[in-house]
Amino acid sequence: MSYVAIKGGKAAIDGAAAVTEFLRGRDDSGEPLNLSAIECQLRLLTSRVVSEGGLYHPRLASLAIKQFQGDTLEAAFALRAYRSTKPRLLATPVQNSTNMRCIRRISSAFKDIPGGQMLGPNYDFTLRLLRFDLADEDPNEFRSIARKFLGALPEADLPDSFPKVLDALRAEGLLPPVAESRNEPFDITREPLVFPVPRSAALATMARAETGSLLAMAYSNMRGYGDVHPTVAELRVGYIPVMVPHPVTGEPMEAGEVLVTECEVVAMYESGKADCLPTFTLGYGACFGHNEVKAISMAILDRSLQKGMQDGPENPSEDPEFVLLHVDGVDSMGFASHYKMPHYVTFQSDMDRLRTTQGKARAADQASQMEVV
Amino acid sequence: MIDIPRQEWATALSALPTKEVKAAAESFESCCHVQDVILPQSGLGLLTLRDGAFHEAFHLGELPVARAHVVLRTQDGQESSGGAVLIDDRATLARAIAILDGVIAGRLPGWETAAALVERGYSARAAKFAERKHILASTRVDFSLLGQVDEEDGDE
Amino acid sequence: MSDIQTPRASHGAWLSPMQQQIFRDLLHVFSYPGRVAECTADSMTWLALLAALTDGEVTLADPHGLIAADIWPKLEARSGTPGKATFIVADGGRIMDFQPCTGSLESPETGATLLLRVAALGEDLDGGVPLNLTGPGIQGNTELFVSGLHPSWLIARAGLAAFPLGIDLLLCDERRFAALPRTTHIEIGEML
Incomplete structure (x- = not known):
């Protein structure tokens, strides 16, 4: 190029x-x-x-x-x-998503999760039939949607946040212990990925990955090139309050909140190391905004990458280098788009080389025919 | 008295129209000297999150951040510090909120009006939280009905 | 009654337009070693330069205690030791008694930038020591006159230089500043 x-x-x-x-x-x-x-x-x-x-x-x-x-x-x-034009003012202390102000919370592992299941906004139970009435929507009708919804409900008596399903499983001894590492998390905005990378680098890379790329990689694992077989222990969507030290008191204060989708999957159990009992394996996915396919795909890939990092990759989705270097949308679209830029000189030289090679091949062909004659 | 803890003053004030917050801060600026401890700035913050599976810390992404830290001195020598960090682009708003934060914390003259603003913002936020609870309440799944009709789980 | 919304000249150094101007001038003096730029901010030159250069990402060392306690939070820089800091501010009149970072071959840009306070500085200065400069950015050679600079700084600078490793100097007097990047060769002349 x-x-x-x-x-x-x-x-x-x-x-x-x-x-x-x-x-x-x-x-x-x-x-x-x-x-x-x-x-x-x-x-x-x-x-x-x-x-x-x-x-x-x-x-x-x-x-x-x-x-x-x-x-x-x-x-x-x-x-x-x-x-990239903005100064970095701070890195927040580690935030705990148990404080999430949920708008949706489901589990496909248990019916009765502590705190209950709340479907929230989703299309999971919607028929994919086009609603032609939306094509020519009456503005007055539109304006009354929110009012009608809020007016029709009694005061809701619900807690501000909900416990994590995984914590209950962990209390029963069915999950591996939490990580001991207290390493500084990897900052993908400052450091290049040089493999092997820590799990925090993989999570950060996937959190800003392109949805379709992440889905394709995870789908390859689901469909045949891998064996994660996940169960969604919990999928939640909601607002995480961001707590930072108050400039005067140093005590945590709320700076605002961010909408996040989070997914924890439980996968096939693994025989324990040394004298530990076997436990389920786990995968975690999270991203800004409401994007469930992305969070689920990320959770599956987190699990498959852990396997690849531990035992060596047997499938593409278990190879950290293959997954993490190919899921970023800005990287990949940039590479694809750059082929539109003029490559006139390189292509000219490709043509010259091809003509020369063709000429040599013709000459060799003629020479061999003359020998036959 | 103000019952709302200081850690929620900033978000409460952010829930109000910006103009109103800035106007309130300006009224205090005219009666006490405001000195910037750090320069009011806007930029980015890296959001660090604990992963739900192994409780490892990682960076989910970045947020806009505005922050300010001021010292207020009244003409009769009362002094109070105020600060604010917001998920926002506007350093001027962070500074205005830092001023109100300092006024209330130090009970400087006129702090009651600032406290009343915080309380109003707090109610505005409460309305937003109530909306979310409505979303949850109206989509809560009642599995007990399933158990009564049919003993099978029917999840496949 | 505030520092920011009613800018007074004495706080110019903390305002973005002044910082942009200083940064532009810094590019100029580093491009043309030995040329002298005027600092129009109404604060000490070295402080105005620091205000334009530092943020929470860099480390700053102040071995001679030039920076007042209430200025540190505004600079936002993390405090570092002279041996490791990215930026060092010091009194050029005193003898140099530390060894600054010269960077590594992989990252020579991490070599320290020293802001030295000197008595006076000029392209033509009575009572100054002439520094004869040659190197990139200088056509032929040029002279910079300095007073109140202990020679140990220049000797140490030469001793530390193994291009691309080295340190960069910014000399600052009351109103002016000039750069001596690591690429510049300095010969100390006789005082006029």
Whole structure:
């Protein structure tokens, strides 16, 4: 690969920007997209961009979605570019997701989980039939949706947070012990991945990975190239309060909250090391925003990567280098897109070499025919 | 008196319209001297989370962070420190909240108006929390019904 | 009545426009070693430079105790030892009595930047010691006059230099500053 500087493209490039803007502005509705509409009505799209951009800024994520006309890869790229211009002021103390203010919490392992199961917002039980009434929605109807929902409910008497399903299993001795390591977590925004990497690097990489890439890798394990066979011990969606030291008192204060999806899977048990009893194995996935497929995929890959790190990879999804270096959307789309850049000189040289080789082959062919004659 | 713990003042104030918070802080600036201990700044914070499986710490991603730390001195020599860290882009808002934080913590003259703001913000947040509980309450699964109708789990 | 919203000249060094200007001037003086830039911030030059350069990511050493306690939080830099810090601020009139970090071959950029307070500085200065400078960024050679700089700094600088390893100096007087990057060769002349 190499590039050549070309002159004369400036007018065309300026024109391309104008054309792209023209296609956005040609909307017959005459209404520019409002950021709040993107953030609320396309909340899952916004979620995807905040998590893949690695920056919890739903407002800027919706701006990026608007600016890049719905391209999630480009929108995440724009968020990454934005974050790179900002100073790092702090790293938070370790936050505990047990404090999550849930809007959804389910388990496919037990019916009766402590605190109960709450489906929250989801499409799991929805028929995938198009709702044609949404195509021409009455604005007044739309405005009454929230009011009607909130008005129809009695005061809810529920706790502020819920215990983790895994903690109950751990108390019964069915899970491996928690990690002893108190190492500083790996910072993927500052350090390159040089393998082997600690698990904290794998988790951070997958947390900002591209959803589709992560899903494809995890699916390969689910479908045949691997044997994690997970059970979702708990899947929760909600707001984690971010606690940081108060500048004056040093005591924890709430700086705000972030929407997070979290998934813990329990997988096939493993015979214990030395004189320990066998226990289930575990996988963990989490990401900014509401994105369940991503959190589940990550949890499965966390489990498969642990296996690969311990026993050596037998399948692609167990190979840390294969998984972690190929799931980042900004990396992979950048590489794919760069092939559009002019490679005129390298290609010219490829053609020269091919012609020379063809010429030599023809000459050799003629020579051998002459020998036959 | 203010019953809300100091750790929640900042988020309570963030729940109110920014203009109102800034106007309140400005009114205190006109009657006491405000000195910045650190410069009000906005930037990023790295969010560190404990993983749910093995309780290892890792970085989930980054957040916008604004922070400020001020010392307030009244004309009659009373002194109080205030601070704020917000998940927000606006250093000016963090500074305004830090001023109100210092005013309430030091019970500086007029602190009651700042405390009333905190209480209003707190109620606004409570409304948001109530919404989430409605979401949970209306989608709570009642497995006891399943047990009565059929003994089988029926989960496959 | 606040430092930030009604900027006074004395606090200019903490405001973004001044910091941007200083950073631009720093690029200029590092590009042209020996050239002198004016510092228009109404605070000590070395402090204005630090205000523009440091944040929570860097370490700063202050072996001669030049930085007042209430300034440290504003600089945000973590306090470090002179042997390890990224930035060191010191009184150039005193003898150099520590060994700064010169970086590693893999990361020569971690070599320390020293901000030295000197009495006076100029491209033409009565009573100053002329430093004859050659190297990248200097056409032929140039002279920088300094007073109030103990020669031990320049001797140590030369002793530590094994390019790309080395240290970079920023000389600061009341109102001006000049850079002596590690690539510059210095010959100390006779005082005029």
